[in-house]
Amino acid sequence: MxxxxxxxxxxxxxxxxxxxxxxxxxxxxxxxxxxxxxxxxxxxxxxxxxxxxxxxxxxxxxxxxxxxxxxxxxxxxxxxxxxxxxxxxxxxxxxxxxxxxxxxxxxxxxxxxxxxxxxxxxxxxxxxxxxxxxxxxxxxxxxxxxxxxxxxxxxxxxxxxxxxxxxxxxxxxxxxxxxxxxxxxxxxxxxxxxLPHNHHIPLPDHAHHHHDNYPAATLPPPDEDQPIVCKHHQGQGYHSCGWAIHPSRVFTLAALFNWINGLTCDRLKAVVITDEGIVALNMAEGVVKMLELDECDDSRLEMIHSDALDGERLEQELVACLMAE
Known part of the structure; x- marks a missing residue:
């Protein structure tokens, strides 16, 4: 080949x-x-x-x-x-x-x-x-x-x-x-x-660093018994906090959008099931953009910040954006 x-x-x-x-x-x-x-x-x-x-x-x-x-x-x-x-x-x-x-x-x-x-x-x-x-x-x-x-x-x-x-x-x-x-x-x-690739600087002889928890545990998918799964990560001077949400839980788009607009973080991405359809949300430099999607398996949202994130408080605020069951 x-x-x-x-x-x-x-x-x-x-x-x-x-x-x-x-x-x-x-x-x-x-x-x-x-x-x-x-x-x-x-x-x-x-x-x-x-x-x-x-x-x-x-x-x-x-x-x-x-x-x-x-x-x-x-x-x-x-x-x-x-x-x-x-x-x-x-x-x-x-x-x-x-x-x-x-x-x-x-x-x-x-x-x-x-x-x-x-x-x-x-x-x-x-x-x-x-x-x-x-x-x-x-x-x-x-x-x-x-x-x-x-x-x-x-x-x-x-x-x-x-x-x-x-x-x-x-x-x-x-x-x-x-x-x-x-x-x-x-x-x-x-x-x-x-265009061609040119080697501009020498390649390293060995890996730059190691992760003590490698291989990383696979995030378990959300289910009816545990509809919201959270995962934290830290490295390179940054912190992340992410959630996977079972597709039976639907967000109110207006509430979620307003909540995201009020957050302080370096980066946020989400693919979510809402009362107005499936959307992708993307925040960088304080600007939130939205894109309509055709399908997704479940809702997912993740934020990255140079400061530590209060995952428990953020999850409570995220849950508050869900439609009442």
């Missing part, structure tokens, strides 16, 4: 990776079969429901960085995915808090001849270049270093000072020569996927 054209699509939390992949899927050739290996920091798993609607075969690796422990979660997940059928393209979406160099290392060590690594696309929000928290973050810098193409997102929300700061930092970090394009609302031309 010919190696599968493969792209890594990386970028920090909330920069729009899933939105961009959904757009790419909506414009893929009808005769092609695409696969997606997606990694989420939290352990609930929400992106899979969003991406499967695009007609791709999806394998989720929840619970932190998929390259931990010498890349074993990624090796297993990717091997399982590639055994399912023959694919015409593979997209790998690491968590916004994952180490892309470790992902490249795993691909190089274990999948040579199986994949044909094309351009690594790094999504960047210009507003982050005036954020000391982002500029000082090792993962943020690493995501930029591995980029074959820099994709600026949310430029419609950026001001001139953000764009000037981005230009200055890229020049200071010797990245100004990398191809740079924009993709507001995830709209990116597919020709960028076919």
């Amino acid at each position: 010919n190696p599968i054209p493969t792209n890594i699509i990386t970028g920090f939390l909330g920069v729009g990776k899933t939105t961009l992949i959904r757009h790419l899927l909506s414009h893929k050739p009808d005769h092609e079969n695409w696969a997606i290996l997606v990694n989420e920091f939290g352990e609930v798993g929400i992106d899979g429901a969003l991406l499967r609607e695009g007609g791709a075969e999806v394998k989720e690796i929840p619970g932190g960085c998929m390259c931990c422990v010498a890349g074993l979660p990624m090796q297993i997940g990717l091997a399982q995915l590639l055994r399912r059928q023959r694919f015409d393209r593979l997209l790998i979406e690491p968590t916004g808090l994952g180490h892309p160099l470790e992902v490249l290392k795993t691909l190089s060590d274990h999948f040579e001849g199986v994949i044909d690594l094309k351009a690594c696309l790094t999504l960047i929000d210009p507003r982050h270049f005036e954020s000391d928290r982002h500029l000082a973050n090792e993962i943020f810098r690493q995501q930029l270093d591995v980029a074959d193409v820099l994709v600026a997102t949310k430029t419609d929300l950026a001001e001139q000072n953000h764009l000037l700061a981005m230009e200055t930092i890229l020049r200071q970090w010797q990245l100004a020569e990398r191809p740079l394009t924009t993709a507001n609302n995830g709209e990116l031309d597919q020709h960028w996927l076919n």
Whole structure:
């Protein structure tokens, strides 16, 4: 078999990776079969429901960085995915808090001849270049270093000072020569996927860190006896709290939307069954967006924050958004 054209699509939390992949899927050739290996920091798993609607075969690796422990979660997940059928393209979406160099290392060590690594696309929000928290973050810098193409997102929300700061930092970090394009609302031309990959910095010799609880326990699905299942995660200076809710429990959309708008967190994603249908909710930089979906197995919501989250209080508030039984 010919190696599968493969792209890594990386970028920090909330920069729009899933939105961009959904757009790419909506414009893929009808005769092609695409696969997606997606990694989420939290352990609930929400992106899979969003991406499967695009007609791709999806394998989720929840619970932190998929390259931990010498890349074993990624090796297993990717091997399982590639055994399912023959694919015409593979997209790998690491968590916004994952180490892309470790992902490249795993691909190089274990999948040579199986994949044909094309351009690594790094999504960047210009507003982050005036954020000391982002500029000082090792993962943020690493995501930029591995980029074959820099994709600026949310430029419609950026001001001139953000764009000037981005230009200055890229020049200071010797990245100004990398191809740079924009993709507001995830709209990116597919020709960028076919550019070659170049190794810009040396790959690590070993895994960067270990998780004491690996392999991560699979989140049990909610059932009638336990209609709400909660899972917490912590790492890389961030905390997550997520819930899976049995499909018999239906949310009042207006109440849920208002509650989410009042939350303080770095990132929130949800796929929920409501009194107005199935919707996906996405909050980043304090802005909540909503998308209608056709189906989902259950409701799922997860938030990520740099400060510890009060899971018990948040769950009480979440439950209050459910319709009366």
